[in-house]
Amino acid sequence: MFIDVKPLDPQQLKTWLTAAGKRDATAFRHLYDATSSKLFGFALRILNKRELAEEVLQESFVAIWNNAATYQSHLAAPMTWMATIVRNKAFDHLRRSDVSVEIDAEQFDSEIMNALQDPQRTPIEALQLSGDAKALAWCMSALEGLHRQTVALAFYHDLSHSEVAEHLKLPVGTVKTWIRRSLEKLRTCLAKREQV
C-alpha cells in the first residue's frame, strides 16, 4: 500500500518559501500542497478537535505567508520553521480558549510508534518522513519507551514537568531527570548521525 510520494525535499521547500516571501502566490500554493497534510496531522494531534485544527492550520499559513520574507534558512529547515509556527499557534489557541484537551495515550502515529519501539520490524527508512524526522526517529528509538513518552508529552501538549509527572503517575524528580537525560542523548545521537 505504498503510495509513491516524494519525501519533502528541504531544498524545494526553501525555494517555495523564499518565493512566497516575495509575494509569489503560486509558490505559496505549492508549499501548502506539499506540507499541509503533515502540518494538519500535527495540529490535529495537539488539539484533538478537527474544527480547531483547521482554524489553527489556516492561521498558521496566513502567518507563514506574512512572515516568509523573514525566514532565515541558516537557522531552521523550512519544515522546522513551519512546524514551530503551527505548534505556537496551537498552544496559543489552547491557552486562550481555555478548552481542556483530551490527551491520547499515544502522541504519534501508530506506524511510527511501532518503528520507534522496534525499528527491526518496522524500518524507519521506509516511513514517509523528511530526512530530519528520520534522524530524530532513529535517535528516539534508542530511548527507553517511558523516557520517550515524557519528551513526547511535553512537546505535543505543552506540559510542564509536574504535569507530565501527574499524567504518567510518576514522581516529578524522575520526570525531570528522564527529560534532561533524554535531551542530552538526543543531542549526542543526532550529532553522531550528522557526522556519518
Add this chain to the structure above:
Amino acid sequence: MNIRNNVVLRQKLAAEYVLGTLRGGARRRFEGWMHNDADLRNIAAAWQQRLAPMAEFAGDVVPPRSVWTGIERRLNLKGAAASGLKAWFSESLTFWRSLGVVSTGLAAMLLVLVLSKTGVESPSINYVATLTDDKAQNALLVTADRSNRALDVRVITSAQVAADKSLHLWAVPKAGKPRSLGVLAGNRGRFELKDSAISDDVTVLAITLEPKGGSPDPNGPTGPILYKGNWVRL
C-alpha cells in the same frame, strides 16, 4: 546569575526552553538572556531544529479544501492588487486582538537593559513597546520621550532586511487606518514624536516590510506585518 560560561547549563536551558518545560520566571529570564547573547539564540535555534521534526511523527492527515480557500480569502491571494490594504488590515486586527498583554513585562525589562547602557543622556521615557515576530521573538524596541518629542527605534534582531526593502513603523489605532511614524534607514531610528503616535486610541505599534523608502501608499501599509507589539504607557 551568569550562564555565559556554563556550557552545560546553556544547553540544558535552551533544550527545555524549546521543549516547553522551562516555565515561569526561569523562562522569562532565559528570554532576557537571549536578547544580548547571539550564541544563546543560536543554541536555542539548534534545539528547535533538533526537536521540531517530532511534528512529523503525528502522521499525515489531509485537511479539507475549505482550509485553503479560507487562506486564499484572508490573504486576498486572488485579487491581491485590488484591495490589499483592506485584507491586510482585517488580518492584522485578528492578530493584534490575540496579542494580549504578555509582552508588557518583557518590554519593561528590555527598557532597563537599554537604559543601563545609555545612562549618560538619560532621556525620560513615557512609552515603550517591544515588537516581536510571529514566533514571539523580540525584534525591535521603541521608546517615546514626550518632553523631547522624540521617538526612538532600535533593531534588536539579527534578521536582515533585503537591500530593496525598508522597515516601516506604524501606530495602529483601535479604529481607522494605521498612522505612519517613520521609515527605518538602519538599525537605529530617531523620529519626531507626533501626537497621533501617542493618542489614547493607539495601543499597538507594528512594522511592515515595504519597498525601499517606505510604503508607496500615503494612506497606509502595503506589505506584510513583520513585527508588532503593545504600546505601553509608563
